Amino acid sequence: MLDFRSDTVTLPTDAMRRAMAEAEVGDDVYGEDPTVNRLQEMAAELTGQEAALFVPTGTMGNLASILAHCQRGDELLVGDQAHIFHYEAGGMAALGGVQPRLLPNLPDGRLDLEGAARAVRPDDAHHPRSRLLALENTHNRCGGSVLAPDYMLAAAEFAQEHGLKLHLDGARIFNAAVALGIAVSDLTRMADSVTFCLSKGLAAPAGSLICGSREFIAKAHRARKQLGGGMRQAGILAAAGIVALAEMVERLADDHARARRLAHGLAEIPGLAVETTEPPTNMVYFRLVDPGRSEAFQAACRQAGVLFGAAGGGRYRMVTHYGVEVEHIDGALRLIRQSTDEIM
Numbered sequence: 170m171l172d173f174r175s176d177t178v179t180l181p182t183d184a185m186r187r188a189m190a191e192a193e194v195g196d197d198v199y200g201e202d203p204t205v206n207r208l209q210e211m212a213a214e215l216t217g218q219e220a221a222l223f224v225p226t227g228t229m230g231n232l233a234s235i236l237a238h239c240q241r242g243d244e245l246l247v248g249d250q251a252h253i254f255h256y257e258a259g260g261m262a263a264l265g266g267v268q269p270r271l272l273p274n275l276p277d278g279r280l281d282l283e284g285a286a287r288a289v290r291p292d293d294a295h296h297p298r299s300r301l302l303a304l305e306n307t308h309n310r311c312g313g314s315v316l317a318p319d320y321m322l323a324a325a326e327f328a329q330e331h332g333l334k335l336h337l338d339g340a341r342i343f344n345a346a347v348a349l350g351i352a353v354s355d356l357t358r359m360a361d362s363v364t365f366c367l368s369k370g371l372a373a374p375a376g377s378l379i380c381g382s383r384e385f386i387a388k389a390h391r392a393r394k395q396l397g398g399g400m401r402q403a404g405i406l407a408a409a410g411i412v413a414l415a416e417m418v419e420r421l422a423d424d425h426a427r428a429r430r431l432a433h434g435l436a437e438i439p440g441l442a443v444e445t446t447e448p449p450t451n452m453v454y455f456r457l458v459d460p461g462r463s464e465a466f467q468a469a470c471r472q473a474g475v476l477f478g479a480a481g482g483g484r485y486r487m488v489t490h491y492g493v494e495v496e497h498i499d500g501a502l503r504l505i506r507q508s509t510d511e512i513m
Contacts, residue, residue, distance in 0.1 A: 171474055171497050171501045171504070173431075173488055173489070174478045174488065175490075176341075176370040176451060176490035176491075178490070179370070179372040179490050179492055180372070180374075181372060181374045181409055182417070182491075184416060185372070185374070185412045186409075188409060188411065188412050189406070192405050192407070192408035194403075195402065196402065197223070197399070197401060197402070198399045202402060202403055202404040204403075204404030204405075204408050204411070205403050205404050207411060208223055208407040208414075209223055209378070212378040212380055212414070215353055216353060216354055216358065216363050216380040217354035217357055218380040218381050219381070219386070220383045221378050222378065222379045222380075222386050222390055222393060223378060223406075223407055223410070224377050224379060224393055224398050225377070225398050226368075226375075226376075227340050227366040227368075227377040228260065229377070229396055230364035230366075231257060231303075231338055231364055232260045232261060232264065232265065232392070233389045233398070234336050234362045234379055234389060234392075235253075235261050235336070236388075236392040236395070236396075237392050238334045238336065238388075239261075239267045239300045239301055240300075241266030242267075242268075242298065243297060243298050243300035244269070244270050244296075244297040244299050244301075245261060245270065245301045245303055246285055246299065246301065246303065246333070247269050247270070247271065247302075248271070248272055248273070248303075248304075248305065248308075249273055250274040250278075250310040251305050251310075252309050252310070252338055252340065253269075253303055253305070253338055254271065267301075268297050272284060272288055274311055277314045277316075278306070278307070278308030278312075278314040278316055279316060279320055282324065285302065285327065286331065289331045289333070299332075300333065301333055301334050302327070302328045302336070303335075303336045303338060304316060304321070304324060304335070304338065304360075305337075305339075305340075306337060306339055306345050306356060307340075307449070309341075309452070310480070312444055312445065312448060312452060312454050313448055313449055313450040314449050314450075315345040315349060315449050316345065316356070318355045321337075321356055321359055324359075328361075334361040334362070335359070335361050335362075336360065336362045336363075336364075337360040337364070338364055339357060339365040340364065340365060340366045342356060342357060342363070343365065343370070344370055344424075344425070344451060345450065346418075347422050347425070348449055360381075361381060361385065362385055363379070364379050364380075365377060365380075367409070367410040367414075369490075370491065371413035371414070372490075372492075373406075373410045373413040373417075374406065375409075376406050376407065378410075417491065421451070424451040424490055424491070425448075425450055425451055427494075427495060428448045428487075428489045429447060429448060430495065432446045432447070432455075433446050434502035435505070438506045438509055440457060440509045441455050441456070441458065441505075442456045451490065452487070452488050453486070453488075454480065454486050455487075456484055456485065457483065462512050462513070463479075463483060466508065469508035469509075472508075473504040473505075473507060473508050475501045475504050487501075
């Protein structure tokens with residue numbers, strides 16, 4: 170199968186497997202795993218933050234960050250297309266008692282900060298307290314779009330002006346940095362907290378990092394414990410993360426180039442409408458011109474040997490990643506064309 174469902178389907182590299190087998194480990198709940206500690210130091214340095222915390226998943230990273238910033242009854246300002254809102258099982262409300270205040274995402278993933286200002290609650294006992302602003306970079310449901318440094322800085326200044334903290338869901342923040350040709354810290358150092366995933370385009374088997382001030386990370390560490398995220402000899406996983414940060418970042422440019430090749434090819438297939446032939450990172454979104462054939466189309470592609478995701482509203486998403494080469498792109502295009510011809 171040619172699997173374009175997500176960049177989470179990557180397999181660890183040989184270097185990762187060797188590092189995992191040879192990792193020096195200790196009990197991380199006691200803070201005694203040297204490999205975890207090294208990974209956390211790398212993450213903090215790369216993001217321009219004081220400290221970092223290794224967690225099993227990005228969802229836990231975002232939730233622990235929210236719990237560290239907010240109290241029950243507080244409100245989080247977040248985009249209506251955000252991963253935190255759509256795909257994290259309502260954890261902020263169910264486990265944190267934090268209410269999301271939805272703001273419309275612009276097509277490029279930004280939030281209109283003037284509109285956000287109107288959403289900040291007055292200091293009134295009738296209202297929840299506006300506590301946190303959350304952004305996403307790259308933005309999944311907005312086509313893998315990238316938030317630039319000037320916008321990140323403006324958002325940080327907005328948050329400070331309105332007494333908010335700024336959390337960045339940077340699950341794919343290294344894709345954003347590579348797309349812009351800048352250091353990742355240029356996108357992260359202005360945030361009060363940052364999460365990023367090792368298990369997406371960076372190809373590690375598991376794990377995410379939370380980064381922020383030492384005071385914030387101490388709070389996030391407690392939240393991780395409450396959520397059951399304390400692991401023991403976690404250096405076996407952290408070792409793969411170290412390799413991911415050292416060896417797998419620059420190659421993300423290959424994924425972006427292959428996404429553009431894929432988008433151009435899909436645009437040439439009759440019956441398909443591609444949202445952009447120049448995707449900013451590694452995600453390609455498209456639709457069927459005849460949405461009534463959507464179920465048959467995806468089934469035919471699966472039968473032919475191509476997997477991709479349904480993104481809702483008649484949209485499909487294909488994601489390029491480590492393990493997808495140019496020949497796989499061309500093969501997938503051929504099979505999708507054949508499948509489209511069959512159902513039209």
